[in-house]
Amino acid sequence: MQLRVLVVSVFKGGSTYAPDVPKYSREFLTRRFIVFAGIIVGYSCYYLTRNSLGFAAPVMVADKSLNMDITNIGALTSIFPIFYGFSKFASGVLGARTPAHILLGSGLIATAAVNICFGFGTSLAWFSVFWAMNGLLQGLGGPCCARVLTNWWASGERGTYWGMWNIAHNVGGFLAPIIVGTVATKFGWRWGLWTPGVIGVIVGLAVLFAVQDNPTSLGYPAVEESVKEEKPTEDGTAGDKPSLLDLLIQNVLKNPYIWGMALTYFFIYVIRQGVTSWFVFYLITAKGVGDAGSAAVRVSGMELGGLVGSLIAGRFSDWMILHAKPGQGAVGKRVQVVMMYTLGVAVALFSFWSLPGNLPWLQWINVFMVGFFLYGPQMLIGLCGAELVGPESVGASEGFLGWVAYLGAANAGIPLSILVKSFGWSYYFGALIAACGGALLLLAPMMNLKSHVQREEAKLKLKPA
Structure with missing residues (x-):
C-alpha cells in the first residue's frame, strides 16, 4: 500500500497558515523506507556495541585469569559516559561538513572493531583504553541520525518518524542481554564482545550503502524548503560557508x-x-x-x-x-x-x-x-x-x-x-x-x-x- 503523507510545508511569515498535502512518488517512498530502516538498524547496533560490556562483565569477573572484581568493572563503566558525552558534542560540531551516512556507518564499524579488540585483552589498562575509545566513537550515532531525519522528513511528519526511530534505543537495549548475555555464558566473555563486534561490522557496511544524507543527493526534490545558512555578500552573491566554530x-x-x-x-x-x-x-x-x-x-x-x-x-x-x-x-x-x-x-x-x-x-x-x-x-x-x-x-x-x-x-x-x-x-x-x-x-x-x-x-x- 502506498503511504500517503501529510506535510506542513510552510508557516509563512508567522501569519499565514498554508498547509500543502503532497503525494510522494512510490519510488521516493521506497527509497526513504530503506534510509529509515538503515538508521533504525544502525543505531540499534550502536546500542548493542555500547551495552556489550554490561552483560559480559559477570563472566569476566568469574574468569580468575583476569583477576578482576566488581570495582574494576565499575571503573570501566565510569570511563564510558565521560568520553561519550564529550564525543556526542564534538561529533555534532565537527561532523557538520562530513556526510552523515559516512559518519554513521564508519562509526559503527569502528565501535564494532573496538569491541573485537576489547575481547583480546588481558589487563585492566587494555580494557580501559578500548572502552574509552568506544565512548568516543559512540557519540557519532545520534547526531548523524538527527541530520538524516531532518533532511528526509518535513516538519508535519517528522515527529512521527523521529518517534519511530527512537525505538532503536529500546531494540538495542532489548537485544543486548539476549545476544551478549547468552553468548558470554555459553562460550565465554570474549565471544560476548566479539559477537556484537562482528554484527556491528556487517551492519555498518550495510548502512554505508542503504543510508543517504538527503533526497537531493539522489535526484529527488527536497521535502521542505529551507533557508540557506550562507550569508550573502554585498554584491548579492552567496558568501563562503560559515566555519564550524x-x-x-x-x-x-x-x-x-x-x-x-x-x-x-x-x-x-x-x-x-x-x-x-x-x-x-x-x-x-x-x-x-x-x-x-x-x-x-x-x-x-x-x-x-x-x-x-x-x-x-x-x-x-x-x-x-x-x-x-x-x-x-x-x-x-x-x-x-x-x-x-x-x-x-x-x-x-x-x-x-x-x-x-x-x-x-x-x-x-x-x-x-x-x-x-x-x-x-x-x-x-x-x-x-x-x-x-x-x-x-x-x-x-x-x-x-x-x-x-x-x-x-x-x-x-x-x-x-x-x-x-x-x-x-x-x-x-x-x-x-x-x-x-x-x-x-x-x-x-x-x-x-x-x-x-x-x-x-x-x-x-x-x-x-
Missing part, C-alpha cells in the same frame, strides 16, 4: 532557546537516570521486595512504556502542528506536548512512591507509565533542538543537547545516592519531582516557539522585493 557559536550557543532546551534535557536525564539506577534499590530497601530479580520484574515495563510513549508523543506533536492556527509556532506545539508528558512523569513518580509493596502488578503498570511519560520528552526535546536551527547546525545542536543531557545523567549517580543515604527515599522522590518542576518552568516561555524555517521565512517576507 561559527555554526556552533552563532546558531547554537548564542540561541537562548537551545540553552532552554539543553537545561530542560538536563532535568529530564536526571529523572531518567535516577529512575533506571535506583528503582530496583528502592523496591528492595523501602518496599520489602525480596531480591533483585523480583524487583527487576516489577520495573521491566519501563522500556515498553517508553517505546509506546515516544511513538505517541511524536505522532501527537505532528497532529498538533497540522491543526495549528495561523501564527502559531511549530516547535511550540512540540513543547506543549513535552510539558504534558513532563507533568505526567511527576504524577507517575508520586504514584509509584505512594504504592504499597504488596501490589506487584500495580507497580509494574506504574513503572510502565513512568516510562511512557518519560521517553516522550526524551525524544521530543532532541527533535525541537533540531528544528530550532538550520540544516547545517543540526548536528552541532544535537551534540550540545546530548552533552548537557549526560551531565544530568551523571548527577543522578552520586548526588542521589548521598541524598538517599542522608535523608531517605522521600527526598529522592522529592528531587525527581522537583526536576519535573524545573523542566516545566524552562519550557513555559517556549510554548509558541517558531522553527528555524518559520523564522527565516518571516524575515524574507519583511525584505523589500
Whole structure:
C-alpha cells in the first residue's frame, strides 16, 4: 500500500497558515523506507556495541585469569559516559561538513572493531583504553541520525518518524542481554564482545550503502524548503560557508532557546537516570521486595512504556502542528506536548512512591507509565533542538543537547545516592519531582516557539522585493 503523507510545508511569515498535502512518488517512498530502516538498524547496533560490556562483565569477573572484581568493572563503566558525552558534542560540531551516512556507518564499524579488540585483552589498562575509545566513537550515532531525519522528513511528519526511530534505543537495549548475555555464558566473555563486534561490522557496511544524507543527493526534490545558512555578500552573491566554530557559536550557543532546551534535557536525564539506577534499590530497601530479580520484574515495563510513549508523543506533536492556527509556532506545539508528558512523569513518580509493596502488578503498570511519560520528552526535546536551527547546525545542536543531557545523567549517580543515604527515599522522590518542576518552568516561555524555517521565512517576507 502506498503511504500517503501529510506535510506542513510552510508557516509563512508567522501569519499565514498554508498547509500543502503532497503525494510522494512510490519510488521516493521506497527509497526513504530503506534510509529509515538503515538508521533504525544502525543505531540499534550502536546500542548493542555500547551495552556489550554490561552483560559480559559477570563472566569476566568469574574468569580468575583476569583477576578482576566488581570495582574494576565499575571503573570501566565510569570511563564510558565521560568520553561519550564529550564525543556526542564534538561529533555534532565537527561532523557538520562530513556526510552523515559516512559518519554513521564508519562509526559503527569502528565501535564494532573496538569491541573485537576489547575481547583480546588481558589487563585492566587494555580494557580501559578500548572502552574509552568506544565512548568516543559512540557519540557519532545520534547526531548523524538527527541530520538524516531532518533532511528526509518535513516538519508535519517528522515527529512521527523521529518517534519511530527512537525505538532503536529500546531494540538495542532489548537485544543486548539476549545476544551478549547468552553468548558470554555459553562460550565465554570474549565471544560476548566479539559477537556484537562482528554484527556491528556487517551492519555498518550495510548502512554505508542503504543510508543517504538527503533526497537531493539522489535526484529527488527536497521535502521542505529551507533557508540557506550562507550569508550573502554585498554584491548579492552567496558568501563562503560559515566555519564550524561559527555554526556552533552563532546558531547554537548564542540561541537562548537551545540553552532552554539543553537545561530542560538536563532535568529530564536526571529523572531518567535516577529512575533506571535506583528503582530496583528502592523496591528492595523501602518496599520489602525480596531480591533483585523480583524487583527487576516489577520495573521491566519501563522500556515498553517508553517505546509506546515516544511513538505517541511524536505522532501527537505532528497532529498538533497540522491543526495549528495561523501564527502559531511549530516547535511550540512540540513543547506543549513535552510539558504534558513532563507533568505526567511527576504524577507517575508520586504514584509509584505512594504504592504499597504488596501490589506487584500495580507497580509494574506504574513503572510502565513512568516510562511512557518519560521517553516522550526524551525524544521530543532532541527533535525541537533540531528544528530550532538550520540544516547545517543540526548536528552541532544535537551534540550540545546530548552533552548537557549526560551531565544530568551523571548527577543522578552520586548526588542521589548521598541524598538517599542522608535523608531517605522521600527526598529522592522529592528531587525527581522537583526536576519535573524545573523542566516545566524552562519550557513555559517556549510554548509558541517558531522553527528555524518559520523564522527565516518571516524575515524574507519583511525584505523589500
